[in-house]
Amino acid sequence: MSPPSPFDVATLVPSNRDLLQAVRTGRKGLALVPCIAAEEASREALRMAESGVTAIAMREASPAMAEAARAIRLPILSLQLVATREDALAARAFGADAVILDPTRTDAERETTASDARSTRMVALHLARTRAEVEQAVSRGAKAIVVQAADAKGLRPDPEVQLNLTA
Numbered sequence: 001m002s003p004p005s006p007f008d009v010a011t012l013v014p015s016n017r018d019l020l021q022a023v024r025t026g027r028k029g030l031a032l033v034p035c036i037a038a039e040e041a042s043r044e045a046l047r048m049a050e051s052g053v054t055a056i057a058m059r060e061a062s063p064a065m066a067e068a069a070r071a072i073r074l075p076i077l078s079l080q081l082v083a084t085r086e087d088a089l090a091a092r093a094f095g096a097d098a099v100i101l102d103p104t105r106t107d108a109e110r111e112t113t114a115s116d117a118r119s120t121r122m123v124a125l126h127l128a129r130t131r132a133e134v135e136q137a138v139s140r141g142a143k144a145i146v147v148q149a150a151d152a153k154g155l156r157p158d159p160e161v162q163l164n165l166t167a
Contacts, residue, residue, distance in 0.1 A: 019075035019098040019123045022054035033057045038064035042071035061091040069095025085116040098123035100146050
C-alpha cells in the first residue's frame with residue numbers, strides 16, 4: 001500500500017491551461033519553454049508572461065510552482081519525471097498543467113501514468129534523447145515530445161543540456 005498523499009486527491013482541480021495549444025505557436029514545430037527558478041517564482045513567472053512567452057517550465061513540482069501558477073495564466077510544465085499516479089497527481093496539486101513521463105518505466109506503466117495525468121486534464125509528454133526515441137514516440141501517437149539533446153536536429157544525447165519541447 002502506498003503512503004498517504006500529502007494532498008487531498010478529491011480537492012484537485014483539473015487543469016484549464018492547454019500546454020499543447022501554447023506550444024503550437026513555435027517555429028518549425030519547435031517550441032522553447034523557459035525554465036524558471038524556484039526562487040521568487042511568482043515574480044519570475046509574471047516577468048516571463050509579460051515578455052510574451054506562451055508557457056513556462058519548472059524543475060520540480062513544489063510550493064514554488066504553486067506560487068507561480070497562482071500568479072499567471074500560462075501553462076506550466078513540470079520537468080520532474082513522473083513514474084506513478086501519485087507523482088502525476090502531486091504535480092497537478094502544485095499547479096502543473098503538463099508532466100514528463102519517466103522513460104525508464106515500461107510502456108504499460110507509462111500509459112497508466114499518462115492516463116492518471118489526463119484524468120486531471122494534464123498533458124503527459126514523452127522524453128526523447130535520440131532520434132530513435134523521437135520516432136518511437138511519434139509512432140505511438142505523441143502530439144508533443146520533450147527532447148533532451150545537445151543538437152535538436154541531430155539528436156545527440158547530452159544529459160547536461162536543457163530540455164526542449166517539440167510539438
